[in-house]
Amino acid sequence: xxxxxxxxxxxxxxxxxxxxxxxxxxxxxxxxxxxxxxxxxxxxxxxxxxxxxxxxxxxxxxxxxxxxxxxxxxxxxxxxxxxxxxxxxxxxxxxxxxxxxxxxxxxxxxxxxxxxxxxxxxxxxxxxxxxxxxxxxxxxxxxxxxxxxxxxxxxxxxxxxxxxxxxxxxxxxxxxxxxxxxxxxxxxxxxxxxxxxx
Numbered sequence: 001x002x003x004x005x006x007x008x009x010x011x012x013x014x015x016x017x018x019x020x021x022x023x024x025x026x027x028x029x030x031x032x033x034x035x036x037x038x039x040x041x042x043x044x045x046x047x048x049x050x051x052x053x054x055x056x057x058x059x060x061x062x063x064x065x066x067x068x069x070x071x072x073x074x075x076x077x078x079x080x081x082x083x084x085x086x087x088x089x090x091x092x093x094x095x096x097x098x099x100x101x102x103x104x105x106x107x108x109x110x111x112x113x114x115x116x117x118x119x120x121x122x123x124x125x126x127x128x129x130x131x132x133x134x135x136x137x138x139x140x141x142x143x144x145x146x147x148x149x150x151x152x153x154x155x156x157x158x159x160x161x162x163x164x165x166x167x168x169x170x171x172x173x174x175x176x177x178x179x180x181x182x183x184x185x186x187x188x189x190x191x192x193x194x195x196x197x198x
Contacts, residue, residue: 006101009121010092012146016046016129017085022138028076032135033193039135041073043084046128048074050087053121056107057094057114069108095121116153123150127187130180134193142180151179154186 020043028040037045048067055064077083094100101114112120126142127150133140142150158170168188173181181191 006095006098006115006118007122007145007149008092009095009118009125009146010089011143012122012125012129013050013088013092015141015143016125016132017088019129019132019136019138019140020046020084020088021081023132023136027136030135031195033131033189037073037131039132040076042128042131042135043080044076045073046132047077047080047084047087049121049124049128050084050091052107053117053124054087054091054094056105056117056121057091057097057100059099059103059105059114061106065106066109091121119149119153122146123153123187126150126180126183127189130184131189135195137195140180147179147183151183151186154183158186 023039023043028038028043030039032039032042034042048064052064052067055061095118099114101118103114104111105114105117106112107117107120126146129142130140132138170188171185171190173185173191175182177185177191184191
């Protein structure tokens with residue numbers, strides 16, 4: 001996966017920020033499509049990954065970019081309603097710099113090319129946006145550029161055989177299903193998941 005065309009993560013970051021604004025306090029303990037995460041955990045994870053990928057874009061490597069993805073989710077910041085949209089905006093702004101997409105960087109404790117880190121950031125925002133929307137009963141239509149990038153990244157990971165360790169086994173989805181459903185399936189989630197699912 002080389003020769004990636006850069007794109008603006010801002011529209012997808014804004015969509016996720018709007019979903020965050022729609023989360024009622026009463027939903028924080030609710031289930032999500034991620035078995036390890038309640039809604040509050042998912043929000044903490046989003047805050048952590050937004051910070052990590054902001055810093056990865058800036059090549060500002062350190063504790064925020066060294067945390068393994070399977071570690072415990074960061075605690076939900078006390079001022080999460082203000083902090084999470086702010087850091088999502090900072091992530092988007094950092095990836096608008098063409099230099100973010102070049103050279104090497106680090107995220108999740110893994111060294112990787114900047115262009116791949118940008119795709120991973122898109123995937124995280126698209127899939128976790130879906131998680132949050134499903135868990136809280138909100139409508140969700142991801143940004144098309146981010147969705148295309150996320151799907152391409154997930155498909156390449158599945159074909160390389162490396163996706164299972166990160167995402168869990170892919171859930172079969174019909175080839176003619178909407179692109180979001182196919183991306184969600186590749187990420188190891190059931191596109192039909194609902195809070196009352198077993």
